[in-house]
Amino acid sequence: MTTSPEDLSSYPFPLRSDRYRISANVEPAGVARATEAGAWGATILHVPGDHAGYEDVVRARAAILDREPARFVAAPHSRAACWDALLYLTARLAAEQPATCSLERDGDRYRFRNSRLGVDQEFVFGDGSTLPEHPLRFASRQLTEDVVVLGVRDDRLWLDAGAVATASVWSIGFDAGMSFRELHGPVPGNEPGGVFERAEQFLLRMAPGEAFRRLNWGLQPDDRLDLSLDAAPSWAPAHRPLRVADPGREIHLRTEVQHLVRLPLTGSVLFLIGIRLLALDRIERVPAWRDRLASVLETLPTEVSDYKGLGPIAALTLAHLRR
């Protein structure tokens, strides 16, 4: 859906070597990382420039959230954390997009403006009646990312709230209330002492206000952002069995830019997931990316390939890249 030059120059190409293994691979957020085609990551929130898809993605997310109330969950005990998230996200937008976003404060009163979406909203911190909807839903409408809030209890993390329109084969309604360990149940490496236990310990030890990021990736035979289980009836039939006529245009690399932020007021963990799609044709414009993707697919361990659901599409992609 994005074919402006920005799609390559700002693409967070996720493969940094010729082999891929599941790992925590976290690094500090907000630091620009150079790629063979440009750079990405100088900001935490991805707001594409003019005519590069910001309004399109925001509109698509809003349409899903409005059509399907089940894409939003918030436990009653997440109230303070959701306000914390709202304040963090609007302040972040104001800091990262000063030309189009602002957040003014007068005591408990705030005024948030986002001129690209025509948003001008005053609210009183903690007072739900001053916003048109739940604070986390409101905040999520400004973003290209999906938003999840993980609360801390008993030295563990729990999925307390989320506004998730474009999940990658999971469902926020199904996962609501799960522990961090339960959330990662299907992922290889989720044994005691394994990578997810360490990742949880890492998140619990982040200092308030700290932010980290990691990338995840997959392949898909179309350019759908919404691969949630909620929407599976509309996308799954086309994925299995795989029907691809023109791999270069149809197959897309699906990169998830995940940000993890320890919210300053509540110590909850804000989890942001941004989906960035790139067609194989576009990837081939950057020979280093083409070569690395092909090499990774050739050497991918079976269990990782199975977990990511890559079997047939990996073979097709590889054949196309090595043609």
Next chain:
Amino acid sequence: MTLELQVDAVSEPCPGYRSVAFTLADGGPPPAYPPGSHLGLEWAPGRWNAYSLTGPSIAPERLHITVALRPRGSGGSRWVHRLRPGDRVRSTMPRNGFAPVETARRHLLVAGGIGVTPVLSHVRWHSFWGNPFSVLYVHRPGAAPHRDELRALCGDRLSTVTGRRAARAEIHRMVTTAPFGSHLYSCGPPGLTAVTERAARDAHWVAARIHSERFDRRREPGRPFRAVLRRSGRTVDVGAGESLLDAVARIGVATPSLCRSGVCGECLTPVGHGAVEHRDTVHAAREGRIALCVSRAAGPTLELDL
């Protein structure tokens, strides 16, 4: 990461106690923080003490602490009591090991003496959000800092007692009459928190609902030390608030690193000679290595295979 603070005002809430209000030296807004947080303040080169924050935690205008004078302590409290407006102080970011649990049906707070400081910030939070809570404040006669403030915030949700026997009776009453799903928080002298925890356990509370103040040492600054880098033939002096990783980078020795939090294992480096204070979670000690990003020397020098 450290903050440069400036003393804005000092006051004496009652004899033997000193309250200090700080602003950021650069004039910026102080960071917000979860209730029950503390600051680590550098009171002498390389010596840091933790002090609980007592003021409003949501968009604070200043950072407030209150410190009891310990005439025979190691010197931190005497230093705080000498602070004057305009003095500059180096501080950690606010850190927390004592936050309220948002699922609690009711919050029961027990404060002993100067242990009132984190309890005060919990009370401000619960008042703001309208959470159910009650407070027991145990203090010596005539030495009850912040009692009037607590009274104003709590009304009849505050009870105050002096003396051990009265405290035990009141704690017993609290833990045996609270609704299921309540959480209990205590901060104060070790004797009082032990009595509180035991009373709760005797009343069949589960451990997950009993909390007392504790500190996370992982990111605390430490004492300065010298690192000797065997392979590159260099030495570097690591400052109190500086990580070994940053010190090594400062003199241009390249090392891989990623999380900067002692969990990813990327910066693990073999140790030659010298004792290590390990703060990582990847079991570097077992392999005779050190996580440069969080761990430090336990002595004056440390030799690394770097």
